Amino acid sequence: MRNNHTMGQHAIVIGASLAGLCAARVLSDHFDRVTVYERDELPDGPANRTAVPQGRHVHLLMARGAAEFEGLFPGLLDDMVAAGVPKLANRPDCIHFGAAGHVLGTKTTLKREFTAYVPSRPHLEWQIRKRALTIPNVELVRTSVAEPVFDAARERVTGVLLEAGDPSSAVDADLVVDATGRGTRLPVWLEQWGYGRPTEDTVDVGIDYATHQVHIPEGIIKEKVVVAGASHDHPVGLGMLLYEDGNWSVTTFGTGKVTPPQNLDEIHRLADELLPEHLSAALRSGTPVGEMAFHKYPTSRWRRYDQMTRFPSGIIPFGDAVVSFNPTYGQGMTMTSIQAGNLRAVLESGHSDIAGQLSRATKKTTWPVWTMNAVGDLALHNATADKVPWWYVKVGNLFDQFLGAAETEADLAEWFLRRFSLLDSLYMVPDARTLGRTIKHNMGLLIAEKRRARRSAPDRERVSL
Numbered sequence: 001m002r003n004n005h006t007m008g009q010h011a012i013v014i015g016a017s018l019a020g021l022c023a024a025r026v027l028s029d030h031f032d033r034v035t036v037y038e039r040d041e042l043p044d045g046p047a048n049r050t051a052v053p054q055g056r057h058v059h060l061l062m063a064r065g066a067a068e069f070e071g072l073f074p075g076l077l078d079d080m081v082a083a084g085v086p087k088l089a090n091r092p093d094c095i096h097f098g099a100a101g102h103v104l105g106t107k108t109t110l111k112r113e114f115t116a117y118v119p120s121r122p123h124l125e126w127q128i129r130k131r132a133l134t135i136p137n138v139e140l141v142r143t144s145v146a147e148p149v150f151d152a153a154r155e156r157v158t159g160v161l162l163e164a165g166d167p168s169s170a171v172d173a174d175l176v177v178d179a180t181g182r183g184t185r186l187p188v189w190l191e192q193w194g195y196g197r198p199t200e201d202t203v204d205v206g207i208d209y210a211t212h213q214v215h216i217p218e219g220i221i222k223e224k225v226v227v228a229g230a231s232h233d234h235p236v237g238l239g240m241l242l243y244e245d246g247n248w249s250v251t252t253f254g255t256g257k258v259t260p261p262q263n264l265d266e267i268h269r270l271a272d273e274l275l276p277e278h279l280s281a282a283l284r285s286g287t288p289v290g291e292m293a294f295h296k297y298p299t300s301r302w303r304r305y306d307q308m309t310r311f312p313s314g315i316i317p318f319g320d321a322v323v324s325f326n327p328t329y330g331q332g333m334t335m336t337s338i339q340a341g342n343l344r345a346v347l348e349s350g351h352s353d354i355a356g357q358l359s360r361a362t363k364k365t366t367w368p369v370w371t372m373n374a375v376g377d378l379a380l381h382n383a384t385a386d387k388v389p390w391w392y393v394k395v396g397n398l399f400d401q402f403l404g405a406a407e408t409e410a411d412l413a414e415w416f417l418r419r420f421s422l423l424d425s426l427y428m429v430p431d432a433r434t435l436g437r438t439i440k441h442n443m444g445l446l447i448a449e450k451r452r453a454r455r456s457a458p459d460r461e462r463v464s465l
């Protein structure tokens with residue numbers, strides 16, 4: 001249904017991946033027509049695509065992302081479950097969750113409602129694409145966009161060229177959305193148009209992915225999500241998700257430029273080190289499906305459009321084209337769904353400076369998540385960056401202590417699980433009560449340790465104390 005705030009007749013979206021489809025959904029309420037251009041072949045069903053190579057690796061959909069996508073495309077979650085997507089409803093025993101070397105003590109019961117869904121990346125995109133295509137004023141065209149058309153006199157983008165240098169291939173639009181992912185060329189175009197490039201915040205995470213699909217007979221593993229994140233001392237992690245096709249996607253990753261396993265035998269050996277025996281034994285008992293897939297992700301990147309003093313109207317960057325997060329934390333798709341919420345709010349406000357309003361809103365939602373990731377990467381995962389604020393390592397160490405306490409304190413583990421899932425707040429900052437429990441727990445451990453040391457010390461030393 002069209003909204004009261006009509007922003008124009010035609011909007012163009014470049015890229016029909018998750019960000020582009022979400023943008024199209026939001027724009028369809030405010031523009032007469034929305035055309036989405038995609039250069040890649042789009043399969044009829046849930047299948048991997050060449051232009052989305054990351055889709056072959058484990059993708060965790062955060063509980064917050066599931067709720068946001070459902071808000072955009074009502075009925076999505078039920079349809080996914082009907083298609084076999086595993087659903088985790090308040091069942092902590094479905095999750096084995098290790099973060100930075102600490103296995104969270106969520107095995108008891110969760111106090112608050114927590115529902116998560118485990119679709120593969122191709123399945124989620126296909127479900128969303130199907131829905132986007134049923135919106136009457138959205139059209140998806142399979143062709144590449146060469147570049148936006150820029151009108152220097154009006155300082156605005158007025159459409160796109162489908163063929164470079166060919167004015168006859170121009171398509172006019174009131175708004176163009178760049179949802180072309182991490183490889184976006186918008187910074188180059190901005191420079192050509194005289195605006196300069198946005199500055200970039202980057203963290204060199206040096207992540208290397210290696211994934212194998214494995215079929216494990218039903219019933220052997222009760223968990224549906226198995227995560228053993230990398231830690232400072234053990235820079236290789238592993239994630240195993242049971243997907244809708246009944247196979248486990250087993251992704252291993254090295255952080256800080258460490259090479260992950262290169263074959264299934266090496267994956268088994270890593271699982272022996274990182275997982276409880278029942279999980280690693282189940283993995284060994286499984287049957288490999290298909291070939292290994294590999295992917296390198298050297299750098300997390302936030303293009304700071306929010307800091308540009310001049311920006312043309314008629315174009316907005318969206319999704320990974322603005323910010324791509326360390327994928328091992330599983331936040332990219334959810335943060336894209338949050339950007340969609342920002343876009344909706346900006347369009348509903350009726351404000352004419354769409355790009356400025358959106359980049360400010362997205363800065364607010366990006367900053368807490370980006371900053372906590374950077375703290376984790378730089379303090380705990382051997383990443384490097386040009387500028388490292390002095391307090392990062394201190395906060396990282398404190399957080400490591402918090403995770404230590406969350407191994408046995410169920411309330412702390414639940415708090416972490418919810419914040420990690422981007423529920424409640426985007427800030428990973430414990431309140432005073434949660435912090436108090438952490439300190440109490442760790443002081444208890446310290447005192448017990450001292451007592452043990454005293455008891456085992458020789459009598460002579462004890463007298464002299």
Ligand SMILES: Cc1cc2nc3c(=O)[nH]c(=O)nc-3n(C[C@H](O)[C@H](O)[C@H](O)COP(=O)(O)OP(=O)(O)OC[C@H]3O[C@@H](n4cnc5c(N)ncnc54)[C@H](O)[C@@H]3O)c2cc1C
Nearest residue numbers: 015017019039051054059060145181319320327330332333
């Ligand atoms: C290894 C890896 C693992 C990840 N794991 C997770 C995870 O566990 N959880 C999570 O939430 N997120 C994860 N992510 C992030 C997630 O994949 C992205 O956030 C998500 O795909 C949204 O990206 P996007 O739509 O902005 O861009 P993309 O998915 O990169 O899509 C860009 C699209 O634009 C099209 N395109 C580009 N140029 C043109 C052009 N000129 N004309 C027409 N079309 C064009 C491309 O063909 C492509 O379809 C991971 C990422 C990586 C790299």
